[in-house]
Amino acid sequence: MAVDALFDDPNLSRDAVWRAGGAGNGRLVRIRRRSPEAVIGVGDNRFDLDAMLIDVRLSEVPAPAKGDTFQVEAEDGEPGGLFEVIGLATIDSHRLVRTCEVAPIAEDDPEDEGP
Numbered sequence: 001m002a003v004d005a006l007f008d009d010p011n012l013s014r015d016a017v018w019r020a021g022g023a024g025n026g027r028l029v030r031i032r033r034r035s036p037e038a039v040i041g042v043g044d045n046r047f048d049l050d051a052m053l054i055d056v057r058l059s060e061v062p063a064p065a066k067g068d069t070f071q072v073e074a075e076d077g078e079p080g081g082l083f084e085v086i087g088l089a090t091i092d093s094h095r096l097v098r099t100c101e102v103a104p105i106a107e108d109d110p111e112d113e114g115p
Contacts, residue, residue: 003057003092004057007030012032013032014033014075015073016071018061018064018068018069018070019068020065021065021068022069026071029057029060029070030057030060031054031055032055032056033054034052034053034054034055035052035053052101053089053101053102054070054083055100056098058097064085064100068100069083069084069085070083070085070102084102084105085102
């Protein structure tokens with residue numbers, strides 16, 4: 001119930017359309033989007049690593065995979081976009097939530113297509 005409460009909270013989670021393999025009509029799901037940052041030091045160099053992570057309930061997306069996409073609509077000043085799963089991270093200890101690493105992908109602009 002606690003996991004469902006987090007995903008149902010409009011301040012923490014958002015609606016998205018999940019598409020297996022990035023194709024088809026997709027399924028409406030709830031996601032939590034996170035962008036943790038880390039600064040890694042190697043010798044005298046420092047690197048700022050940005051990652052974008054999406055948490056999804058396994059009850060909604062039982063087997064997320066690389067190449068799947070999540071379409072997130074912009075709302076209330078929050079950016080939207082189309083994101084492709086590029087890596088699978090952890091499953092929580094209760095096997096309820098999968099964390100997926102995603103990368104933004106450009107959507108096709110119908111005006112860019114020629115006659």
